[in-house]
Amino acid sequence: xxxxxxxxxxxxxAEGNPLTVKCTYSVSGNPYLFWYVQYPNRGLxxxxxxxxxxxxxxxxxxxxxxxNKSQTSFHLKKPSxxxxxxxLYFCAVRASGYSxxxxxxxxxxxxxxxxx
Amino acid sequence: DGGITQSPKYLFRKEGQNVxxxxxQNLNHxxxxxxxxxxxxxxxxxxxxxxxxxxxxxxxxxxxxxxxxKKESFPLxxxxxxxxxxxFYLCASSASKTxxxxxxxxxxxxxxxx
Numbered sequence: 001x002x003x004x005x006x007x008x009x010x011x012x013x014a015e016g017n018p019l020t021v022k023c024t025y026s027v028s029g030n031p032y033l034f035w036y037v038q039y040p041n042r043g044l045x046x047x048x049x050x051x052x053x054x055x056x057x058x059x060x061x062x063x064x065x066x067x068n069k070s071q072t073s074f075h076l077k078k079p080s081x082x083x084x085x086x087x088l089y090f091c092a093v094r095a096s097g098y099s100x101x102x103x104x105x106x107x108x109x110x111x112x113x114x115x116x
Numbered sequence: 117d118g119g120i121t122q123s124p125k126y127l128f129r130k131e132g133q134n135v136x137x138x139x140x141q142n143l144n145h146x147x148x149x150x151x152x153x154x155x156x157x158x159x160x161x162x163x164x165x166x167x168x169x170x171x172x173x174x175x176x177x178x179x180x181x182x183x184x185x186k187k188e189s190f191p192l193x194x195x196x197x198x199x200x201x202x203x204f205y206l207c208a209s210s211a212s213k214t215x216x217x218x219x220x221x222x223x224x225x226x227x228x229x230x
Contacts, residue, residue: 009156036219041226042224043221044219044221105175106151106158108157
C-alpha cells in the first residue's frame with residue numbers, strides 16, 4: 001500500500017532563512033510525487049511535481065524539492081523564506097502505472113510559520 | 117474561466133440526514149476525486165473516478181456514496197451511516213487517467229452536523 005509521511009506538524013523559520021519541509025513516501029514501483037500548498041479555508045494549490053528525470057525539481061514561488069530514491073524522500077525547500085510563505089503544505093504520492101488507477105495519497109500536512 | 121465549483125460552501129445537517137455535496141468542473145478532466153480534511157489528519161481519499169460511470173473506493177469510503185453520470189459532475193452523498201461527518205470536503209480533478217497530471221481543487225465544502 002502506498003503512504004506518505006510528513007514527520008513535522010509545524011516548522012518555524014525566520015524570514016530570510018532557508019526552509020525545509022520533510023516528506024517520505026512508500027509506494028510500489030516508481031513514484032509520482034507532488035507538493036501542494038493550502039491557505040486558510042481554501043482548496044489546495046499545486047507547487048511542483050516529480051515524475052522522472054532530474055532529481056531537483058523547481059516550482060512556483062521559488063520553491064524546489066529534491067527526490068532521493070534511496071531515502072524515499074521528497075523534501076520541499078526554499079533558500080530564503082518570506083512571511084507570505086506561511087501556510088499548510090502537503091506532500092502527495094501516486095504509483096506510476098495504470099494499474100494503480102490514479103489513486104493519489106496525501107500526507108498529514110505541515111504548517112509552515114515564517115516570523116518577520 | 118475553467119475550474120471546479122463546489123457547493124454549498126457551508127452546510128449544516130441534523131443527525132440521521134443524508135446530504136449531497138456538489139462538484140462540477142469545466143476543465144474537461146477525466147479523473148475526479150473526493151477528499152476529506154480533518155485537523156491534524158491531512159487529506160484522506162473517499163472516492164475517485166477515472167471515467168464516466170466508473171468509480172473506486174478510497175481509504176475511507178464507508179458512509180459515503182458517489183455517482184459519475186456525466187464527465188463534468190461528481191456529487192458526493194454523506195449518508196446517515198457516516199458516524200463523524202463534520203469535516204471540510206474537497207473535490208479535485210485531473211486531466212490524465214494515469215495521474216501524472218496535477219490535481220485542480222475546488223474551494224471546499226464545510227459540513228457541520230448539529
